[in-house]
Amino acid sequence: MQAESVGIVAGMALVLKFGRGDAARCRFAISPLQETMSALLVLKDPGRHGWYLPWLRDVEPVVAGLDLGLLGLAVPSNGHGPDFLWPSPTSPLTRIEDDLAQVRATDPAVVAAELAEQARRLDRHTVPGDLYRALTGDPVAARETLVAQQRTAWRALVEPLWDRMRGLLDADITTRARQLADGGLEGLFADLHRRATWKNDELHLTGFRDGTVDLRGRGLILVPTAFGWPNLGIGPTDNTSATSPALVYPMLGTARLWEPATQSPAIVRLLGSGRASVLTETFIPSTTRSLAQRVDLAPATVSEHLAVLRAAGLVTAKRRGREVLYGQTPLSAALLNLDRF
Template sequence: MGESSRGAHGVAELAFSARDVARVRFAVSPLWQVGSSVRMLASGAVDPVHRRWLEQVRPRVAAAGLGEGWLADLVPPTGYVPDFLNPAPTGPAPTLAQELAAVVASPACRVRRDLDHFGHHRGGIGARLRSLHADPRTGLARVAQEIETYWELALAPYWARIRTVLEADVLHRARQVSQYGVGHLLDELHPQVSWSDDVLRLVRSRRFLSRETAGAGLLLVPSAFKGPGLSTRIAPPDPPQLAYRARGTGTLWERRTATGTAATAAVLGRTRTLLLTELETPATTTRLAQRTGISKAGVSQNLTALRDAGLVTAHRAGRSVLYARTSVAESLLAAGR
């Protein structure tokens, strides 16, 4: 992302009119979390912030064969990722299904253009991506299906926690806009970004950018799995997208104490409160039975009740089912403390 006609080498400059400023907005995008988390897994690195998540998810992803699938081909550890994988969200909080529908509906010409660009950077594309190039409609349906599988294994059990961090970031930055204006927001967004004289400047940008080629406005996308740098998507007529690491990501996987649950237990009962506190990390019925000493039948019965009440979700992971707390359960436990 970048326009270098007026800036120094490696500095992109994007001018803003009053109309562009009025079109600056945020979106919490599931697909951006998919792409950035796949990249983290593919890198083989052990990010200290995400160590707990990586230790839990890597074996599941490997067992499902996703390390050698469509996502492995489309999302390399570094470099360009085809833009059709990150369609511009039409609202502030699209669902994964809504975003995948936009991916599947990508025009064939855009898919082929992105793959040509991808192949240029990677020194060519393999047989799987050549088939996508030849038949985008069929290939995109398969890509979407694999993304759904990855989502269930790697992100859905943790989505309540991840979404809370992303929404808190957006709330913080919306408050900045209300107090100091859009210019202050953009100037404070990231060390690589600065704002002056109605121009947004990005240091170390790798993509050419101008208002004529980037579309109107700006879409800001917080990510829980981003590294220290920025990611961009330039695909007019969509607005340019700028993805950055969300505030509070460092606390994402911190263990939360289970003390002070008496008030919650008085409402839900001791057994169901115990199961909710144990689901600080998503777990199977067998694992919960081992941790709590409750029989598997008892665990299953109580999880069904918690799920019916909207406090627990279930996610298929191979032959097992992972249970996870919802945002409602997180709020209930926090209030009880």
């Protein structure tokens, strides 16, 4: 995964060339593993942005006890890291086990080559000998250890807030898909990121190593991220790869993930505390189970509240695979914002 460079040189850019069929093959996906890997980068650079502080405080008690030595060594704080650890997701319904299965399926020769390249970037004098030997030794053993540590990191760092995060990721995809439908690729990339510019059927990504990626009918996978803010990531960038490159970009409304939902006193008087809390939390489209966990009510109680709110035109219900997501309508959003005026 090639990440946005820290020291940006004027004029440096990675150019993605779109040919026949590439526009039709652009699609959106999410990746629990992408969020996990990006969360690790936040741990390495905790001062990236103040809104990560609540999360950092929450995970601090468990981080010290995690065995992530080899994974931490394989993941650079910035720049280019092993692509096989950041597999391109294929669907908006990607699960963590889908991501990890892709990592585990990586050819040992690819694992060996990419970890060797990462090893060359390290200062041998600052790396524990056992970890360096694991990084440069048997690629199959290294791959299995890395997969196990990725799963450990997911469970400790991301899974506890995944339902809330997933709602915002889905909301971003809905908005971006509408932009794509209304304005094509030019409309989509107009405000995707300040370092992404669309011109002459090419996407120019400044802040990366100079180069050109010919999509050759592979299309592009667009992956919103919460923990990756404010940077872009792209990979793989090898023109010989049959894999569609994934462009990882900051999702819309990232700050809302860390902000506590606040209830309007007027809405509490109107609806009651329980129903008002459920409605307030649906600013992120969520499942009944997720809402029940966040408002500390029984799922059956939350389901009853949702039925009433939906009948009143305050909540919508949209199916996502086997799940149903409940979100606010324009009417409820207006009601909840009355106190701001």
